[in-house]
Ligand code: ADP
């Protein structure tokens with residue numbers, strides 16, 4: 001069968017499986033690239049689409065292909081250039097009508113003197129620095145599985161503002177890089193515009209600042225100016241929208257600004273330290289608008305990513321931090337990236353003052369307060385598996401596999417034991433995480449390990465060391 005034929009038939013099936021919306025936004029936009037030796041290559045428009053597609057649709061697609069051909073066909077998704085990045089034209093129909101008649105009665109719109117909005121052109125580069133932090137770029141953002149979706153979506157938005165995911169809503173706990181990504185979008189949009197010799201208006205504002213400006217504008221009866229400023233931007237980056245909580249006047253204003261920008265295909269990116277459902281007293285109509293585009297989150301980084309971030313930051317700050325100190329910090333400071341960065345800066349200045357060396361001892365002294373504030377957090381099973389695999393010099397995939405040779409079986413039992421001791425997971429969940437074993441296997445593993453610890457000092461020491469490193 002030819003690639004196109006196969007794809008057409010697959011699409012017919014997918015139409016029945018997915019909602020019309022999903023079909024139109026995702027499936028219908030796909031390009032078929034190639035079909036050869038049971039491999040179907042598909043092209044999507046950006047990295048985010050690639051990730052999203054892989055995570056959400058590939059397995060359904062492979063099922064459909066199997067049903068059609070009776071063979072198992074692997075689907076590959078790659079990013080290719082799409083000349084037309086815009087969504088299918090049907091999308092236009094779903095753009096809601098303007099709901100605010102008042103905003104059109106702005107008869108001063110053309111006659112009032114233009115206030116300088118935050119316009120960024122090549123010549124206004126200095127202004128950029130005041131608002132957008134030039135250090136917060138995509139290049140300086142260390143991506144891990146905790147943030148790859150948000151990162152890819154942000155890149156997609158920066159490359160094609162207003163055209164791919166609008167609005168983009170990024171949420172996640174404090175210090176996990178939301179503001180960094182928001183600035184990175186702004187910086188990239190401006191870079192691209194500069195390169196193309198175009199003008200672009202990018203405004204980055206915290207919701208708090210937006211609120212203050214609004215209050216001031218109301219007080220000084222300069223609402224029109226305020227509106228014009230925000231409603232003529234190309235890319236509006238609003239940080240920390242959780243502060244919308246309960247602020248009715250502001251929500252109203254925000255709603256209209258949002259509509260105006262959205263209806264003219266301007267890009268809006270919002271961040272929040274919690275999901276939409278947890279922003280109290282957020283009007284239903286705002287919740288619904290914020291979810292129109294793409295909602296994506298950033299999770300706390302795991303220990304490897306914390307290591308990677310520390311190394312990157314140390315390099316940026318020109319600190320020579322030995323591996324063991326990085327490991328120590330990455331293990332101890334788990335909550336967020338801001339604290340990791342803070343630890344490095346604080347330790348750096350301490351060392352500068354005292355001429356101490358970069359050592360764990362120094363870290364303990366310089367970061368005493370920070371370290372004591374760290375709430376003990378249970379390591380997760382994945383962390384444990386990785387740590388055990390490293391210690392016993394085997395692969396994580398071996399630990400999860402069905403293989404039984406002793407050099408794998410015992411470390412696997414150790415990992416199960418540590419999972420029971422250190423995580424608060426039920427035995428069933430632990431078994432599940434070890435390649436779908438049952439809870440009886442976990443209980444057995446724990447007994448084996450406990451017995452070994454009684455009879456073999458080496459085993460006891462190794463496990464004690466593992467425990468110390470995993471928890472603190
Ligand atoms: P948030 O807005 O989510 O509270 P920030 O964006 O202010 O967090 O991030 C806090 C600090 O941590 C910033 O200095 C930022 O550069 C840094 N940071 C956060 N995540 C990353 C990351 N993945 N890679 C590099 N630096 C990061």
Ligand code: MG
Pocket residue numbers: 178179180239240
């Ligand atoms: Mg922030």
